Amino acid sequence: MDVELQILKHLARDAHPTVAIIDEYCAEYKDLFKEVRNYECFKYLHLGIISTIKRKSLPEIAKVVSINSAQSLHHFLANSDWSVEELKQRRLNKLKQILNGQTITVVIDETGDRKKGKKTDYVARQYLGSVGKVDNGIVSVNAYGVYSNITFPLMVKVFKPKGTLKEGDKYKTKIELASEIITELIEEGFNIELILADSLYGEQRVGRLCRLEATANPKGESSQFIRKLEEYNLAYVVAIRSNHGVWLPAGQSVRANKWCKFERTFSNQKSETRYIREIIYGKKRAITYWEITTDPETMPENSTSFVMTNLQGNLKKTLGDLYGLRTWVEYGSRQCKQELGWTDYRFTNFQ
Structure with missing residues (x-):
């Protein structure tokens, strides 16, 4: 004009x-x-x-x-x-409009980055995944959506360590934050087909056992996060630690099936050979446990994963690709986050 x-x-x-x-x-x-x-x-x-x-x-x-x-x-x-909230809501509404009811995979990931000084809200000495050790930094729990090999951010919640809480803040664990994200995504109306998460969200909080060992547990196996997924009848594939404990009645034993070779297909359509086997704790159950590796003889630590899932059917050919998606989404999102300046900001009134 x-x-x-x-x-x-x-x-x-x-x-x-x-x-x-x-x-x-x-x-x-x-x-x-x-x-x-x-x-x-x-x-x-x-x-x-x-x-x-x-x-x-x-x-x-x-x-x-x-x-x-x-x-x-x-x-x-x-x-x-x-309004920050109005802006967030507009973005989510736009995503839902574009998806038009199509199903998505949701990846839950927590990331930590080093921050200098102490003026930025919720910075503390804590474990930071980006550097692999305890350091001064900030941690967030993130949810990414995946649709047809397109990855997009959904929600983020900053983890607030106990020593950094302000008036009106309530301490919440990373698992509680992830559970809140799942509830909010469901209430927003996203059609979630599958949840992928790392071992923080797949572990029970009742003790640790050596690999392939088991004992009895009257409290059940699921962590708070897994219970939240089950509450919404969501399918999931989550990592577990190699010393994950599964509780069995007396008289039942643990066995490992034979390794099965499969081709891990990446988003660029290239493929590499991987190996997968199921670990059966006692009798067959709704939740199954798997080992995935590049070498079944040496089982290298940096390329061997332990996962559990409530997916059913013949999973030997599909589970590796499904779980592998989490690794690549986390890696790619971490690079994007750092490129976009996540480690450069300094907020003293974080909302």
Whole structure:
């Protein structure tokens, strides 16, 4: 619209354009911002995040998008009157609209990244998967959706260690956060076909046993997370530790079936040989346990997985590909998260 006409009609000016892909994506959220300046900052942040700059801090983003100061970006995040919850809901609604009822696989993953200093909310010394040790950093529990080899983020919840809680915060374990995510996704109306998760979410909390050993357990086998999946009748494939315990009645034993060779097919359609066998605890049951490896003789630690599932049928040819999807989604999402600046931000009023 002509600028003079906008002024005469007391209409808001048009937002400055950025690049086509950013303008097209952000247009879906334009009505959530009352002021043009806030909408422009929303677009500038997206533009900066996908740029090639090394650090995705506000000052660096301001430079790359050619605005005079990072103050406007800071004001947009800290003080302007737009709703984070409305933005999240709009994004989820858009996903549901595109999926149109199609089933998705959901991958649950927790990731931790090193953070310097102590000013960022919920940073503490804790185990960080990205560095493989305890360090100063932040941890989140994430849910990714997979549809037709397309992976997309669904939800994220930041883990809040006990020593970092603020007034009004309630301590929740990572398993509790993951269980909340499942409930919220179901209540949102997503059609979930399968849940994939690592060993944190597959383990029981009643003790550990050596591999292929068992004993009796009056409390049942399922962790809180598994019980939540069963509550919603969801199919799952979750990792377990090699010393996972399964409780058996007296007189029942554990046996391992013969190894079966299969071709693990990757998303690029390349394949590699893998081996799989079922571990049977006593009698056949609804939940089954499997070992998957690249070498059944040496069972290398970094390429051997122990999984349990409630899927039924002949799983020898399919289970390896299903579980392998979790590894590649986690790896790819970790790279994207770091590229988009997850380790560069510093929030002191996290919501």
